[in-house]
Amino acid sequence: MKFSRTSKSRGAGSPQVTGFYDDDTGSIQYLVSDPETMKAALIDTVLTFNPESASTDTRSVDAILRYADHEGLEIVRILDTHPHADHLMASSVLKDRLGKPNGIGEKVLEIATLWRDYYNLPDAFDPERDFDCLFQDGDTFEIGSLPVQVMLSPGHTLGSITYVVGDDAAFVHDTFMQPDVGTSRADFPGGTAEDLYESLQEILHLPDETRLFIGHDYGTDYRSEPAWESTVSEQRRHNAHIGGGVSKEAFIKTRTSRDDTLALPDRMLQVLQMNLRAGRLPAPEGDDNRYLKIPLNRF
Known part of the structure; x- marks a missing residue:
């Protein structure tokens, strides 16, 4: 893990947020x-x-848990925004270790159905078994005294969700990137640039000074270190793909053209088979080893 960075609470109703950067995948x-x-x-x-x-x-998670313990924090929930295609989720490991509930958007049920076909594993995935909470759009819960609202934010996947925490923080996953980069890809099965545009617009309707925390950053030619925090107003004015009031049609053209140049993430076909189980590894076979099934020539 290269580094971490803390965004301080602004006062009552405002969470404190520490982001931990994963070198291998550019994930926060x-x-x-x-x-x-x-x-x-x-x-x-x-x-x-x-x-x-x-x-x-x-x-990676060991380091985060040591940090939380050092800060005197009690972890009460384990949350994911979607079944990730570029990194292996730690949800199942953390649930077993901490004994706390894990959650994801309820449309993971539809994503699981889609990927059962790709893997030809009709009985492979059971999100209702592997996740304690399957959140719907508009659901609410608490982290301590802080209210959390769930927003459905499809586009990158059909079931991506945003967590709006307290008065001024939103975890917007693979929707926005940093303003100087633009937005996230929308070409995975079930994702569309049209849906992503609508999700971006909904996030931009949050209050101007809401802090937006994104899912990935890789630095740029002009910015050597990764970054992951911006505000609604910064994204509205300066986002490279949608800032300044870009039309839906222009955004879809830009996003689709960009996606046509992108290769699949190098971990996608391996990790999705586990992430649709909350990151749980396949069951051991007769030789006590675990195996993945990878579809050939489907992508």
């Missing part, structure tokens, strides 16, 4: 906490996965 993992009660939640955590050796370890 979040620890969001309520300063009043010292309760916290983890969002989009990463179980380290080496695609060359097909091996896993818990170094």
Whole structure:
């Protein structure tokens, strides 16, 4: 893990947010906490996965848990915004270790149906077994004294969700990137640029100074270090793909043209088979080893 960075609470009703950068995948993992009660939640955590050796370890989440313990935080929820295609989710490992509920958007049920076909594994995925909470658009819950509202934000996937925490923080996953980069791809099965545009517009209707925390950053030619925090007003004015009031038609053209140039993430076909189980590895076979099934020539 290269580094972490904390966005301080602005006062009552405002969470404190620490982002932990995962070098291998450019993913940001979040620890969001309520300063009043010292309760916290983890969002989009990463179980380290080496695609060359097909091996896993818990170094990334171990470091986050040590940080939370040092800060005196009690983790009460384990949350994901969608079944990730570029990193292995740590949801199942953390649920087993901490004994706390995990959650994701309820449309993971539809995503699982889609991918059962791609993998030809008709009985493979049971999100209702592997996730304690399947959130619907508009659902609410609390992290300590902080209210959390769930927004359905499809486009990158058909079931992506945003968590709006307290008065001034939203975890917007693979919708926006940093303003100087633009937006996230929308060409995975079930995703569309049209849906992504509508999701971006809904996020832009949050209050101007809402802090937006994104899912990925890789730096740029002009910015060597990754960054992951902006505001609604910054994205509205300066986002490279949608800032300044770009029309829906122009955005779809830009996003689709960009997506046509992108390769699949190098971990996608491996990790989705586990992420649709909350990151749980396949069951051991007769030789006590675990195996993945990878579709050939389908993408």
